[in-house]
Amino acid sequence: xxATTPDTAAPTTLGGKAAEYLDERLGIAGAAKKxxxxxxxxxxxxxxxxxxxxxxxxxxxxxxxxTLFFNPSMNEVTYNGSYTPLDGIKxxxxxxxxxxxxxxxxxxxxxxxxxxxxALVFVMAITVHMLRIFFTGAFRKxxxxxxxxxxLLFVMALLEGFAGYSLPDDLLSGTGLRxxxxxxxxxxxxxxxxxxxxxxxxxxxxxLVPRLFSIHILLVPGxxxxxxxxxxxxxxxxxxxxxxxxxxxxxxxVGLPLLPVYTAKAGGFFFVVxxxxxxxxxxxxxxxxxxxxxxxxxxxxxGSQPDWYIGFLExxxxxxxxxxxxxxxxxxxxxxxxxxxxxxxxxxxxxAVYPFLEAWITGDKREHxxxxxxxxxxxxxxxxxxxxxxxxxxxxxxGNDLIATHFHLSLESITWAGRFTVFLGPAFAFWITRRIxxxxxxxxxxxxxxxxEAGIIIRSPEGEFSEVHSPLSDGDRYKLTQHDVxxxxxxAQAADPNGVPAPNLRKAKLRAKxxxxxxxxxxxxxxxxxxxxxITGGHH
Amino acid sequence: MTAEETNLTELGHDEHGAVAVDEHGHGxxxxxxxxxxxxxxxxxxxxxxxxxxxxKAAKKAERQVALLFLLSAACTIAFMVAxxxxxxxxxVDFFPIGAVSASNFALGTLLGVALFSLGAGAIYWAxxxxxxxxxxxxxxxxxxxxxxxxxxxxxxxxxxxxxxxKRRPLIRRTLLLSLTVLPxxxxxxxxxxxxxxxxxxxHTAWKAGERIINDxxxxxxxxxxxxxxxxxxxxxxxxxxxxxxxLSAGEDFNDLIAKSAVLLVRMDPADIKSxxxxxxxxxxxxxxxxxxxxxxxxxxxxxQQTHHMLCPCHQSTFDLSEDGKxxxxxxxxxxxxxxxTVDADGYLVAQRDFDAPVGPSFWERx
Numbered sequence: 001x002x003a004t005t006p007d008t009a010a011p012t013t014l015g016g017k018a019a020e021y022l023d024e025r026l027g028i029a030g031a032a033k034k035x036x037x038x039x040x041x042x043x044x045x046x047x048x049x050x051x052x053x054x055x056x057x058x059x060x061x062x063x064x065x066x067t068l069f070f071n072p073s074m075n076e077v078t079y080n081g082s083y084t085p086l087d088g089i090k091x092x093x094x095x096x097x098x099x100x101x102x103x104x105x106x107x108x109x110x111x112x113x114x115x116x117x118x119a120l121v122f123v124m125a126i127t128v129h130m131l132r133i134f135f136t137g138a139f140r141k142x143x144x145x146x147x148x149x150x151x152l153l154f155v156m157a158l159l160e161g162f163a164g165y166s167l168p169d170d171l172l173s174g175t176g177l178r179x180x181x182x183x184x185x186x187x188x189x190x191x192x193x194x195x196x197x198x199x200x201x202x203x204x205x206x207x208l209v210p211r212l213f214s215i216h217i218l219l220v221p222g223x224x225x226x227x228x229x230x231x232x233x234x235x236x237x238x239x240x241x242x243x244x245x246x247x248x249x250x251x252x253x254v255g256l257p258l259l260p261v262y263t264a265k266a267g268g269f270f271f272v273v274x275x276x277x278x279x280x281x282x283x284x285x286x287x288x289x290x291x292x293x294x295x296x297x298x299x300x301x302x303g304s305q306p307d308w309y310i311g312f313l314e315x316x317x318x319x320x321x322x323x324x325x326x327x328x329x330x331x332x333x334x335x336x337x338x339x340x341x342x343x344x345x346x347x348x349x350x351x352a353v354y355p356f357l358e359a360w361i362t363g364d365k366r367e368h369x370x371x372x373x374x375x376x377x378x379x380x381x382x383x384x385x386x387x388x389x390x391x392x393x394x395x396x397x398x399g400n401d402l403i404a405t406h407f408h409l410s411l412e413s414i415t416w417a418g419r420f421t422v423f424l425g426p427a428f429a430f431w432i433t434r435r436i437x438x439x440x441x442x443x444x445x446x447x448x449x450x451x452x453e454a455g456i457i458i459r460s461p462e463g464e465f466s467e468v469h470s471p472l473s474d475g476d477r478y479k480l481t482q483h484d485v486x487x488x489x490x491x492a493q494a495a496d497p498n499g500v501p502a503p504n505l506r507k508a509k510l511r512a513k514x515x516x517x518x519x520x521x522x523x524x525x526x527x528x529x530x531x532x533x534x535i536t537g538g539h540h
Numbered sequence: 541m542t543a544e545e546t547n548l549t550e551l552g553h554d555e556h557g558a559v560a561v562d563e564h565g566h567g568x569x570x571x572x573x574x575x576x577x578x579x580x581x582x583x584x585x586x587x588x589x590x591x592x593x594x595x596k597a598a599k600k601a602e603r604q605v606a607l608l609f610l611l612s613a614a615c616t617i618a619f620m621v622a623x624x625x626x627x628x629x630x631x632v633d634f635f636p637i638g639a640v641s642a643s644n645f646a647l648g649t650l651l652g653v654a655l656f657s658l659g660a661g662a663i664y665w666a667x668x669x670x671x672x673x674x675x676x677x678x679x680x681x682x683x684x685x686x687x688x689x690x691x692x693x694x695x696x697x698x699x700x701x702x703x704x705x706k707r708r709p710l711i712r713r714t715l716l717l718s719l720t721v722l723p724x725x726x727x728x729x730x731x732x733x734x735x736x737x738x739x740x741x742x743h744t745a746w747k748a749g750e751r752i753i754n755d756x757x758x759x760x761x762x763x764x765x766x767x768x769x770x771x772x773x774x775x776x777x778x779x780x781x782x783x784x785x786x787l788s789a790g791e792d793f794n795d796l797i798a799k800s801a802v803l804l805v806r807m808d809p810a811d812i813k814s815x816x817x818x819x820x821x822x823x824x825x826x827x828x829x830x831x832x833x834x835x836x837x838x839x840x841x842x843x844q845q846t847h848h849m850l851c852p853c854h855q856s857t858f859d860l861s862e863d864g865k866x867x868x869x870x871x872x873x874x875x876x877x878x879x880x881t882v883d884a885d886g887y888l889v890a891q892r893d894f895d896a897p898v899g900p901s902f903w904e905r906x
Contacts, residue, residue: 039677076791078761082629088760106628109644110651142682175837178798179853182835182900192741192902197733202740202795203836207733239679247583252676254583261670268662275656282648283637297798298755298780298830298838302852317835317870318854324872329906335870336835336900363570369679401855411855412868474581482580484573515571528577 040262041242041255045132050266052125053228054273055118062115063217069105071097072167072213074206083290091169091294094209098168099290113281119164120286121277123157123309130154130351134384137372138241139355141365146234149227151352156224158309163216165287165307169209172287172304174295178203179317186336204297241371244482246475250369303401312391315398316343319418343394347387354383361514362486375444376483378437379518385433386426393422434521441523444480447472448526449534471535481525488515583676591668601668608661615654622646737904742897744800745785746878746890752804752827753787755780763787767887768804773825776844779804780830783890799898801830801838802878804888805860807847813862820879822888827878828864829898832856834871836900849875873901 011017023029040046073093079086081096083103091099101108130150133139139147162180166173181203184195200207239253248254256262292301306314316339323334358380374381396403397418404411451469459465472480494508494515526534591598622643630642637645684692705712751767756779758765765787773779781802789796809824817826828849830838837853847861856869864875876898879891897905 039675042674090761104628106623106643107647109641110647113644113648175853178837179835185900185902188903190903192737192904195902196735196737197730200734203798204794205734206791238682239677246581247676249580251679253679254674254676256672256674261666261672264662264666264670268659268666271655271659272663273659275652275654275659277652278648278655279652280648282645282650282652285640295794297794298782298801300838300840300852302841304852314854320870322856322866322870322872324901326906330903331901331905332903333872333901335872339870361571365570367681401852415855415869474578475584478576478578478580481578482576487572489571519571525577531577 035236036259037257038236039253039255039257041240041248041253043243045136046240047269048125048129048132050269051273052122052129053232054270055122055125055277056224056228057270058118058274058277059115059122060221062111062118063221065107065111066101066115067217069097069101069108070094070167070213072210074169074204074209086290086293089294092209094167094169095289095294098170102288102290110278110281113284113286114277115164116286117277117280117284119161120307120309121273123161123307126150126154126157127309131384131388134354135372135374135381136241137368137377137380140368141359142238142367143234143241144355144359146231146238147355148352149231149234151348153224153227153231155348156220156227160216160220160224161307161309163212163220165310166212167209167216168287168289169295170289171292171295171299171301172289172306174204174297175300175304176306176310177208178297183336183340186333187341188330188332188337204295239369241369244370244373245479248370250367253369303405305399305402308395311398312394313340313344313398315394315396315400315418316340318400319394319397319415319422321419347391350387361511361518363489370482372483375437375440376485378434378441378521381437382430382433386430389429390422390426393418393425397422438521438523445523445526448477448480449531477531483525485522485525486515486519487522488512488519583674586673589668589672598669601664605661605665605669608657608664612654612658612661615650615657619647619650619654622650737902741799741899741902741905744893744898745783745789745796746800746802746893748890748892749883750890751784751883752781752802752880752888752890753784755782758782758787762793767885769886770823770825770882770888773804773806775806775808775824777806778842781827798836799831802827803830803839803842803849805842805847807861811847811861817861817863817877820877820891822880822882825880825888826860827880827888827890828858828860828875829878829894831899832871833866833873833875833898834869834900839875 011020019029071093075093076090077093077096079089079091079096079099081100081104083099086099098112101112103109133147133150162176166177166180181195181199184198185191187194195203198208198211199205200211240255242248242253242255245254293299305311317336320335320339323338325332325334372380374384397415400411400414400418403409403414451471454468454470456468457465458468489512491505491509491512494512591601626643626646628641628643631639632642632645633639683689700706705715753765754768754772755765765782767784768779768781781804782797783800786793786796786800804825804827806823806825809818809821812818812821812824812826818824820826830840832839832851832853834851834854834856837851839849839851839856839858841850841852842848842860843850847859848867849858849860849864850856851858851869851871854870856871857867858864858871858875859867860875864877866872866874873896876894876896878894880888881891883889
């Protein structure tokens with residue numbers, strides 16, 4: 001070192017030297033300085049997305065192992081491996097290699113079960129994470145685009161799961177593909193062609209498993225990986241949302257630093273997720289394809305069920321009345337088209353566009369970094385719960401045969417109950433959720449004005465019993481009153497924001513009506529005056 | 541609106557002095573919101589943990605973390621030992637799991653504990669010994685400041701200007717044209733993914749005189765099987781069957797059987813409600829397609845007394861005593877009936893192919 005750099009000593013440790021090496025080539029010190037101590041807020045619900053990410057990593061690791069032994073071919077072989085019940089039976093190489101992985105590759109069954117369990121956890125975590133984002137309003141500006149990316153990840157995860165489920169060519173997965181073929185055939189005009197191109201001719205053909213293999217191990221995981229990368233970069237760049245609380249506002253983020261706390265917590269949590277999936281896979285059997293046998297189009301087992309995330313489509317198919325139109329030499333199978341494509345199409349489109357719809361209704365152009373408590377947006381929460389109820393009814397009817405056999409009920413009456421509940425359930429859920437939200441808001445309001453119930457009953461000299469209320473802390477009082485209470489728009493406000501005659505009165509009327517529906521009924525926050533009145537006994 | 545809701549609305553319309561409008565700088569025409577009645581008291585003071593103030597507790601936590609890490613390392617090594625030492629065919633049987641592969645059980649449990657304790661150790665370390673003093677970091681508005689934005693727009697416009705794309709519509713339009721047609725080949729070259737459907741979905745392997753083979757008599761390799769004689773089928777019984785052509789289909793067996801599988805049932809001819817069904821059967825033996833007309837699962841659950849046939853996938857139910865018509869469930873069309881008779885040797889054979897396409901509906905079906 002020359003005298004020109006007197007203050008900076010040359011690094012002496014190995015890590016220091018490595019850092020210097022990298023910085024001289026990549027200039028990373030600037031980014032490291034900013035990001036190493038980046039603050040992340042803490043809440044249990046923020047780890048749901050982490051579970052999805054970690055189970056995806058588990059899927060990649062176990063999936064790579066499986067590709068080393070799986071043979072994605074529909075060529076026919078005669079089985080003579082160590083699982084004797086299948087001895088001498090003809091099957092596809094795909095099925096035979098899956099049985100081999102399960103019985104003749106050490107650790108193979110574990111990897112298969114880890115892969116399958118991780119897939120179930122992956123879709124589950126994405127779903128719950130997405131619901132968390134929805135119910136807390138974390139999709140609001142500036143995060144609408146990341147919501148869309150997350151939505152695409154959700155759809156990709158479903159596709160990926162179904163493709164993977166179909167690869168072993170066992171009786172259950174073949175049945176699933178047969179249903180998929182029936183669904184594709186129901187698409188008007190192009191359905192038959194799409195089916196023939198996808199299967200390489202008539203069902204089942206010899207091409208589908210190798211094609212699904214490319215889709216399952218290259219195309220979709222590649223897209224998922226790319227989308228996850230963008231998803232996380234945006235989370236990092238836009239900074240995480242946080243819950244309301246003292247000292248927490250829209251202009252800051254309060255929490256603990258990435259290094260060391262979140263490195264340890266998030267890193268540790270990855271191993272916890274992986275560990276739990278491994279334990280499950282060691283203890284609980286999943287998809288034992290050797291008991292189902294190879295796929296033969298004429299065989300079926302009663303009570304067969306798809307993986308959980310396909311269940312809602314199954315229920316939808318089961319409860320649909322048998323409508324079919326025949327006209328001009330064509331058939332429109334509404335009994336298949338509506339439940340398997342139209343219903344999920346509407347459900348998923350609604351999910352994707354909701355942030356934009358709500359932004360249009362509220363006209364809100366602000367950035368939001370403080371999460372909504374679900375109770376404080378009753379109509380949004382009620383819409384969400386109604387959607388979940390709709391999904392849940394479909395999902396439950398997907399197991400109508402199991403319900404019928406377990407509870408000795410008639411299959412017909414369960415299906416009919418489902419046909420009504422699928423409409424009445426969400427309507428009831430919407431109504432009751434809004435009532436509950438208002439009730440919770442009112443209880444918050446009381447808490448702010450009169451304090452928390454202390455659990456101490458006192459008796460006055462006159463013999464009257466009453467409960468002591470202890471006042472909230474300043475922090476809690478702020479926390480319960482910082483949320484927005486939205487007001488509906490009048491037609492004039494909706495149509496004529498700047499005093500300029502409205503170009504489209506009908507649209508304004510619609511918007512005013514929707515805001516009335518959204519915000520017409522509401523609980524006002526207590527004001528400072530009301531609070532003052534409450535603590536001074538209401539006397540001015 | 542219920543009385544209570546009206547009440548709530550009124551509450552909402554009460555004029556409170558402190559209600560602020562647009563204090564957050566909404567755009568015009570946005571829904572109004574009420575302002576915050578109480579001021580933010582600021583971050584609550586940090587409450588120290590036991591490990592922050594008691595060195596003994598901190599030491600104990602340190603030992604616990606180290607123990608978890610040690611456990612993890614031990615299980616990782618044990619995993620490798622289990623991999624080599626446990627024979628892959630060994631079975632262990634214990635409550636409440638039952639008989640399972642010993643190797644899978646050991647490997648899964650050891651790997652699980654190794655991973656879990658490593659993760660748990662790290663999290664416990666973070667929660668007990670690393671800092672838990674929360675502190676704030678500023679957020680900055682994501683939007684660029686107006687000047688930066690104006691400069692970016694200017695740079696962009698300069699770029700567009702330099703390209704001359706606005707002034708030269710010929711280049712612009714031909715570029716657009718070439719970019720529009722360019723992606724089409726990506727779709728075009730998928731043509732050879734499969735043959736055109738033509739009318740393959742309308743035909744099966746059944747033809748006049750095609751012998752009906754009982755599935756239960758077919759050899760393991762699928763190349764030999766026996767025909768069905770009428771006296772083999774007793775009243776109330778159900779026989780799953782295939783065309784003789786299936787025995788020599790080889791690799792195409794699944795494609796063939798996916799359309800041509802049939803079910804034979806025999807009922808008292810007096811129970812058959814349709815004259816056509818009786819004519820297409822033989823002495824009360826009738827053959828129906830086994831492929832559900834809903835989405836193609838094999839129908840398999842037969843109820844002798846009612847002659848109902850149920851598809852286990854989506855519970856479409858067909859009445860086999862009345863032309864296979866749908867009596868419940870999502871299927872829209874009857875199960876197609878295969879007209880049968882007996883040949884010179886007394887075996888059941890098809891009179892001809894199905895009159896209607898079997899399996900799920902498709903657009904061209906009509």
